[in-house]
Amino acid sequence: MAVDPTKPRTVLVIHGVQTGDSADLNQHTLIKQLLDSRLGNMPLRFTTDLFRYEDLNDQVQGKYQKLVKLIVANPVGQALASKAIDLIGDVVTARLDTSTAAKIRQGFKEKILEIFDAGNPCYVVAHSLGSIYAFDVINDLMTEKDLFDRQSRRTWPVQGLITLGSPIGLSMFNRGRKKVQSLGEGDKMFRWVNYWDRTDPIVSGKMFGQNLTGYEIAEKYRSPSPQQGWVIRDRPVDTGKVWLLAHVAYWDNPMVGDGLFDMVTN
Amino acid sequence: MDGPGHGKRREPMTLFLLILMFLLTTMPAHSADTLKHQAAAALKEFFQVTGPVAEFHGRYEDTPPEYGATCRVRLDFSEPGQEYFTISGEYTPSTSIGDGIYFDAPDDTFVTVNFEGDTLILEQRLRDTFSTGTHTYMRLHQQPGIIKVTIRETSRLLFFSSTQVKHCVISME
Numbered sequence: 262m263a264v265d266p267t268k269p270r271t272v273l274v275i276h277g278v279q280t281g282d283s284a285d286l287n288q289h290t291l292i293k294q295l296l297d298s299r300l301g302n303m304p305l306r307f308t309t310d311l312f313r314y315e316d317l318n319d320q321v322q323g324k325y326q327k328l329v330k331l332i333v334a335n336p337v338g339q340a341l342a343s344k345a346i347d348l349i350g351d352v353v354t355a356r357l358d359t360s361t362a363a364k365i366r367q368g369f370k371e372k373i374l375e376i377f378d379a380g381n382p383c384y385v386v387a388h389s390l391g392s393i394y395a396f397d398v399i400n401d402l403m404t405e406k407d408l409f410d411r412q413s414r415r416t417w418p419v420q421g422l423i424t425l426g427s428p429i430g431l432s433m434f435n436r437g438r439k440k441v442q443s444l445g446e447g448d449k450m451f452r453w454v455n456y457w458d459r460t461d462p463i464v465s466g467k468m469f470g471q472n473l474t475g476y477e478i479a480e481k482y483r484s485p486s487p488q489q490g491w492v493i494r495d496r497p498v499d500t501g502k503v504w505l506l507a508h509v510a511y512w513d514n515p516m517v518g519d520g521l522f523d524m525v526t527n
Numbered sequence: 528m529d530g531p532g533h534g535k536r537r538e539p540m541t542l543f544l545l546i547l548m549f550l551l552t553t554m555p556a557h558s559a560d561t562l563k564h565q566a567a568a569a570l571k572e573f574f575q576v577t578g579p580v581a582e583f584h585g586r587y588e589d590t591p592p593e594y595g596a597t598c599r600v601r602l603d604f605s606e607p608g609q610e611y612f613t614i615s616g617e618y619t620p621s622t623s624i625g626d627g628i629y630f631d632a633p634d635d636t637f638v639t640v641n642f643e644g645d646t647l648i649l650e651q652r653l654r655d656t657f658s659t660g661t662h663t664y665m666r667l668h669q670q671p672g673i674i675k676v677t678i679r680e681t682s683r684l685l686f687f688s689s690t691q692v693k694h695c696v697i698s699m700e
Contacts, residue, residue, distance in 0.1 A: 352684055352687075353682055353683070353684045353687040353688065353689045356593075356594075356689075356691055357619075357620060357623065358594060358615065358616050358618050358619040358620070358623070358625070358626070359593040359594055359618055360592075360593050360594075360595065360618050361593060362618060362620075363618040363620075366620060396622065397620040397621070397622045397623070400621070400622045401620070401621050401622065404621065428684075430655075431655050431659060431684070432632075432653040432654075432655055432660060432661050433660075433661045433682040433684070436629050436632070436653060436661070437613070437623040437624045437625055437626065437629075438622050438623055438624075439609070439624065442622075462685055463684070463685075465655075465656065465659075466655040466656045466658065466659025466660070466684060466685070467656045467658070467659070468656065468657070468658040468659075468685050468686070
């Protein structure tokens with residue numbers, strides 16, 4: 262198994278919080294449109310794919326949905342509350358030490374290895390809660406024998422990671438995740454770029470989505486050790502939206518598109 | 528009214544207010560710092576560990592099956608400033624140390640340390656913002672041949688919250 266750099270790149274998207282079920286998900290087509298719009302006339306062979314797990318999450322959230330139906334008698338209020346549970350509830354209720362979470366991680370890992378087996382260079386774009394799954398799976402893959410040899414990117418099942426609106430800066434996620442997996446000796450660097458909107462409340466945990474500055478999210482994982490082998494950057498973006506709308510507005514942001522373009526072409 | 532005599536009478540009052548202000552601002556910080564040290568000392572005493580790391584394997588009881596059947600309690604004091612006391616299970620991701628008490632958090636996150644006889648209670652509140660954070664309550668109870676570690680953890684994000692309760696029973700025989 263080795264990555265063949267002449268093969269088309271695959272941008273694998275793992276979604277996060279959103280409304281609806283698996284059938285409603287189309288973030289990979291949004292990412293394709295975004296990357297196409299940044300390529301101009303440059304020839305680049307690439308495909309996009311999506312790892313879906315929302316149906317598994319919905320099973321877990323069923324009890325919360327029922328509770329809301331009991332509490333909110335007004336049909337309009339019920340619809341709003343139900344959507345809000347879908348959007349934010351995933352983050353809070355997603356206990357990451359459960360069998361459901363383990364199934365999601367395993368499924369995502371298998372999807373990455375399937376792309377790796379086919380020889381396509383794979384880049385992961387992870388949104389919201391999906392960024393936590395991506396963090397866990399990629400770090401786990403780095404511990405496996407024969408993968409992520411720092412001297413050869415052909416052994417890397419994932420060439421780079423882009424996270425969008427990640428809640429990894431919140432204590433509920435980062436207090437137990439203290440560091441990234443070191444790659445050891447070598448000169449190749451694994452790239453992780455984290456994009457966040459300053460008013461995105463799922464990034465900051467701020468109720469009213471107040472503007473944030475000087476906030477370290479992914480960069481908390483940077484280490485001065487040359488053995489770490491990661492390049493980690495936080496990039497604030499202005500999606501032009503506020504509060505929860507900002508959280509779902511990364512998909513067509515030009516800065517995100519340029520970052521993705523830069524990652525898949527270098 | 529503001530003659531020299533009045534100024535002199537005011538001096539002891541000013542001094543008193545300054546001392547009071549100093550005490551009020553430093554006392555909570557001091558007591559929080561004490562709680563953190565008490566928590567560390569109490570944990571070591573409870574498990575009677577002398578080394579930097581202790582690990583105990585147990586089984587979940589009265590715990591939702593989605594967390595699995597087995598659990599692991601780990602007490603790690605090997606890295607100063609990075610100590611922790613956590614519970615993890617068979618589905619805990621390899622990147623996570625688990626849920627529990629983290630000593631790299633600020634002193635004032637430690638809100639309860641209560642060690643009486645065979646029961647130790649620890650509480651830690653990590654706050655990201657006023658509406659977002661994690662509250663961890665841990666109860667360690669020693670019975671003949673076993674230790675029962677209960678963790679109740681509430682995570683809050685904006686206007687949502689979720690609580691999980693797990694009981695890890697460790698055999699000491």
